[in-house]
Amino acid sequence: MKTLTGLLLASAVAFPGAAFAQETINLTVASSHPLVIPWVGMIKSHFMAETDRLLAEKGNYKIEWQEAFGGQLYKANATLTSVEEGVTDIGWVFSFLEAAKLPLSQVSSYAPFATANPPVQLAVMAELLETNDSFKKEWEQYNLKVLGLTGTDSYDVYTKQPISGLADLNGMKLSAPGVLANWLRGTGANAVDGALTTFYTDIQTGVSDGVLSLALGVLPAKLYEVAPYITRVDIGTAFSGAVAINRDSWNDLPEEVQNAMVEAGKFYTEAHGKDLLERHEAAFAKMQEIGAGQNPPVTISQMSAADRQAWVDGLPDVAGEWAADAEARGLPGKAFLSAYMDGLRARGEKPARDWDKQ
Numbered sequence: 001m002k003t004l005t006g007l008l009l010a011s012a013v014a015f016p017g018a019a020f021a022q023e024t025i026n027l028t029v030a031s032s033h034p035l036v037i038p039w040v041g042m043i044k045s046h047f048m049a050e051t052d053r054l055l056a057e058k059g060n061y062k063i064e065w066q067e068a069f070g071g072q073l074y075k076a077n078a079t080l081t082s083v084e085e086g087v088t089d090i091g092w093v094f095s096f097l098e099a100a101k102l103p104l105s106q107v108s109s110y111a112p113f114a115t116a117n118p119p120v121q122l123a124v125m126a127e128l129l130e131t132n133d134s135f136k137k138e139w140e141q142y143n144l145k146v147l148g149l150t151g152t153d154s155y156d157v158y159t160k161q162p163i164s165g166l167a168d169l170n171g172m173k174l175s176a177p178g179v180l181a182n183w184l185r186g187t188g189a190n191a192v193d194g195a196l197t198t199f200y201t202d203i204q205t206g207v208s209d210g211v212l213s214l215a216l217g218v219l220p221a222k223l224y225e226v227a228p229y230i231t232r233v234d235i236g237t238a239f240s241g242a243v244a245i246n247r248d249s250w251n252d253l254p255e256e257v258q259n260a261m262v263e264a265g266k267f268y269t270e271a272h273g274k275d276l277l278e279r280h281e282a283a284f285a286k287m288q289e290i291g292a293g294q295n296p297p298v299t300i301s302q303m304s305a306a307d308r309q310a311w312v313d314g315l316p317d318v319a320g321e322w323a324a325d326a327e328a329r330g331l332p333g334k335a336f337l338s339a340y341m342d343g344l345r346a347r348g349e350k351p352a353r354d355w356d357k358q
Helices: 002-014 038-058 076-084 104-110 118-131 133-140 178-184 196-204 215-221 247-251 255-293 305-314 318-328 333-346
Strands: 023-030 061-068 090-094 144-151 155-159 173-176 190-193 210-214 229-232 239-246 299-302
Touching (some): 038 061, 038 090, 038 144, 038 215, 038 239, 038 255, 061 255, 076 090, 090 144, 104 239, 104 318, 118 133, 118 144, 118 239, 118 255, 133 144, 144 247, 178 190, 178 210, 196 215, 210 215, 215 255, 229 255, 239 247, 239 255, 318 333
Parallel strands (some): 173 190
Antiparallel strands (some): 144 239, 155 210
């Protein structure tokens, strides 16, 4: 051991700079949402950590992360442009609020009740991103490269007042993020646009009577405090965006760092999907536990199978409308919808409505 140490010291003296010649790369990573939101927290705990781990194995590069989570640099309505323009090097792009710029990315948002399995849905979207040129171009045209994909756990209804069934939604004001307002069509509810960062105040101030949202977002955002009546509907999951890097920043990175980020992105996507699936039920139990002592206490009920089916059947052909609109814009809307639905079915999912066969 002493001999080896002596050789190493001699080598360092003889070849200064050869030992410990690790290059530090400065990158900013940001988001509109805080770290307590699961898929944002996992950017740090999984994507960044895995990138660091892979680079440490070789020891040639180290990233000095400048963190700006929780809306420090931009809000939810500017996630795409902020990565595109280099406000941040890496950031979470919230595709729900970018329907005009990312139309194909909305496919799952126009096909509700299709799947409640996040890992399957993310696998389908990842496959489409690799194999569908139009989908890939949709993201890359904005000067960015997608590293990891994000989705949701299944959606339910959270309200100020209890509801006994589907009919009670008629006339209610329900907050919903961007395009997911389409899931309320046919119910008589009025959609109020918003995001997890605005829902609490909207409900508290009477802008809305409740929210269409997901358990793993509601729990950390504490929406159950202002909307304690939870009606489980299991409307399904949705593709919500991506962790992406500014293309100019990407091009400046050494190949070794790029490869590490690609692998870390895959790791993040897979872990995120599993997390959504595994913690969904636990989130309801936690909300009920925490909210037991508040007034009124958190109450969870299940929408009847008949009412859920009535919701499914009462929706207009939102997927067909979306596909037709995409076609009018020169995009392969119908083919993309079919590819998405086929991808779900090929993995064992059984959509409550075959949107591509209407």
